[in-house]
Structure formats: C-alpha cells, structure tokens
Amino acid sequence: MEVGFLGLGIMGKAMSMNLLMNGFKVTVWNRTLSKCNELVAHGASIGKTPAEVINKCKITIAMLSDPAAALSVVLDKDGVLEQFCGGKGYIDMSTVDPETSCRINEAITSKGGQFLEAPVSGSKQPAETGQLVILAAGDKALYEAAMPAFDILGKKSFFLGQVGNGAKMKLVVNMIMGSMMNAFSEGLTLADRSGLNPRDLLDVLDLGAIANPMFKGKGPAMLQNNYSPAFPLKHQQKDMRLALALGDENSVPMPVAAASNEAFKKARSMGLGDMDFSAVFETLKVLKHSS
Numbered sequence: 674m675e676v677g678f679l680g681l682g683i684m685g686k687a688m689s690m691n692l693l694m695n696g697f698k699v700t701v702w703n704r705t706l707s708k709c710n711e712l713v714a715h716g717a718s719i720g721k722t723p724a725e726v727i728n729k730c731k732i733t734i735a736m737l738s739d740p741a742a743a744l745s746v747v748l749d750k751d752g753v754l755e756q757f758c759g760g761k762g763y764i765d766m767s768t769v770d771p772e773t774s775c776r777i778n779e780a781i782t783s784k785g786g787q788f789l790e791a792p793v794s795g796s797k798q799p800a801e802t803g804q805l806v807i808l809a810a811g812d813k814a815l816y817e818a819a820m821p822a823f824d825i826l827g828k829k830s831f832f833l834g835q836v837g838n839g840a841k842m843k844l845v846v847n848m849i850m851g852s853m854m855n856a857f858s859e860g861l862t863l864a865d866r867s868g869l870n871p872r873d874l875l876d877v878l879d880l881g882a883i884a885n886p887m888f889k890g891k892g893p894a895m896l897q898n899n900y901s902p903a904f905p906l907k908h909q910q911k912d913m914r915l916a917l918a919l920g921d922e923n924s925v926p927m928p929v930a931a932a933s934n935e936a937f938k939k940a941r942s943m944g945l946g947d948m949d950f951s952a953v954f955e956t957l958k959v960l961k962h963s964s
C-alpha cells in the first residue's frame with residue numbers, strides 16, 4: 674500500500690518510519706525539509722510540497738502540531754487542496770479542535786475527496802512500536818481503506834461517527850491526563866517538602882488504586898529533572914486550552930482543568946514549552962525558591 678505522510682515531528686517521524694519498516698511505500702513531506710532525510714535513507718520518497726504528495730498518493734496522512742498548522746497545510750499555497758480530487762483520501766491524525774476538523778472536512782469533500790480525522794492516544798514510544806490508540810471519525814469507507822495502515826500504527830482503532838467526535842474524544846482524554854500530571858507533580862512536591870522520600874511515594878502509588886503507566890513511566894525521570902520530550906508541554910497546553918473551549922461550548926464547569934491550564938501556561942512562560950509536559954513539575958520548584 675502507498676501512503677503520503679505530512680509532518681515529521683516526534684510522532685510523524687516515528688509513525689511514518691513504522692509504516693516504511695512494515696512494507697508500505699511512503700512519500701513524506703515536512704515544512705523543514707531536512708527532517709525528511711532520515712526517512713529517505715530508509716526508502717521513503719520525498720514530496721517538495723503537500724500538493725506534490727497528494728498528487729502522488731491515493732491516501733495521505735497528516736500529523737501536525739496544532740489547528741493553525743493543520744489548516745495551513747491544507748489551505749495555503751502548494752497545499753493539500755490544490756491537488757485534491759475524487760478518489761483520494763485525507764486522514765488528519767493531529768490533535769485539533771472539532772471546528773478545525775470540520776473545516777478541513779468541508780474543504781476536502783468540496784473537491785470530491787474523502788476525509789477522516791484520526792487523532793491518537795499514546796506518545797513517542799507507542800508510535801515507534803505501533804501501540805497507539807486511534808480515535809477515528811468521518812468517512813467510514815476511508816476508515817476501512819486505511820485499516821492496514823492503522824493496524825501497523827495502533828493496537829486498537831475506534832470509529833466514533835461524525836467528524837468532530839474524534840477530536841472531542843482526544844481532547845477529553847488529554848484534559849484528564851493534563852490534570853493528572855498536575856496532581857502528580859503537587860503530590861511529589863508535597864511528599865518531598867513534608868519530609869518523605871518521593872521515591873517511596875512512587876512505589877506506594879504503583880501498588881494502589883491510582884497506579885497508572887504515566888506515573889510509573891514519567892515519575893523516575895521527573896525526580897531526576899529529566900524532561901526529554903516525548904509529548905511537548907506546548908502541545909499539552911494547547912490541548913488543555915482546546916478542551917476548556919469545548920467545556921465552554923457545553924457549559925461544563927472544569928475548575929480542575931482550568932487550574933492545570935494555568936500551570937502549563939506558567940511552564941511555557943518559563944521557557945519549558947519544548948520540554949516534555951511533565952516539566953510542569955518545575956513550576957512548583959520555583960515557588961520553593963521564591964518563598
């Protein structure tokens with residue numbers, strides 16, 4: 674099967690490499706074109722623009738940073754829409770808001786094409802090992818046509834109905850995750866300041882009702898001030914902001930998520946946006962120094 678792939682950041686690089694290593698023919702494009710080199714060295718073809726990739730491939734996947742990037746790649750000069758026509762499918766796996774997904778859907782279908790949103794749960798390592806959870810919605814025939822690729826990329830795919838539902842599900846999940854990360858950071862800090870060994874806290878948490886892969890995976894690195902990015906903090910803050918907007922639209926009070934968003938904004942203001950989202954832990958250390 675041949676696919677196009679637009680966006681070779683942390684996730685896109687791992688996902689496209691995984692497709693390549695599993696026998697797919699992949700044509701890649703990235704805004705910073707030099708990031709295509711590693712994929713090309715492993716057998717990928719390169720498109721100089723998104724339009725060139727669309728022209729070549731029947732199905733193209735995108736994995737881009739945020740709503741502005743997702744729209745720009747479709748609508749701007751040399752973008753996806755310039756070459757779109759009937760018989761082609763576009764799958765956006767970026768995390769965006771439902772409105773952005775709906776705008777892209779309208780643009781693609783106005784050209785006779787098929788559109789699927791398919792944001793993912795799971796981070797850098799699951800992307801490398803094909804263990805993502807795919808949250809698809811939109812064109813059911815495209816979902817079925819893309820299943821050989823989804824089977825490589827993920828351990829489970831959900832089809833959630835109309836366009837927007839995938840984005841909503843993803844934002845709800847990441848809203849919960851961001852709030853959990855803040856509660857976890859406060860717990861590690863409270864344990865330390867009240868005289869406990871935070872490593873003991875990790876062991877206790879891991880044996881109880883709130884044990885989870887995120888605490889287990891990120892905790893030891895956080896205690897060593899290691900925030901090597903798997904999920905960049907700037908993207909987690911974007912997801913909190915988009916989830917809060919979804920809460921506004923649906924009149925859902927979300928005081929916990931709102932406070933967590935403020936903590937991620939604080940971390941961004943400290944220059945931590947490109948670090949892993951667990952670097953929000955650092956915002957609590959600043960309080961210590963200033964007291």
Ligand SMILES: NC(=O)C1=CN([C@@H]2O[C@H](COP(=O)(O)OP(=O)(O)OC[C@H]3O[C@@H](n4cnc5c(N)ncnc54)[C@H](OP(=O)(O)O)[C@@H]3O)[C@@H](O)[C@H]2O)C=CC1
Binds near residue numbers: 903905
């Ligand atoms: N990292 C993770 O754990 C997860 C991330 N996600 C979501 O997946 C998406 C990608 O995440 P991730 O790979 O971590 O992000 P990165 O920041 O590593 O990569 C972002 C990608 O978007 C491209 N990009 C940014 N702005 C533009 C633009 N204006 N025009 C064209 N391309 C642009 C970048 O190109 P360039 O190289 O030129 O900067 C790069 O390819 C995000 O929506 C994120 O929320 C979802 C699940 C997990």
Ligand SMILES: O=CCCC(=O)O
Binds near residue numbers: 793794847904
């Ligand atoms: O959007 C990013 C999700 C990261 C994760 O699920 O670990």
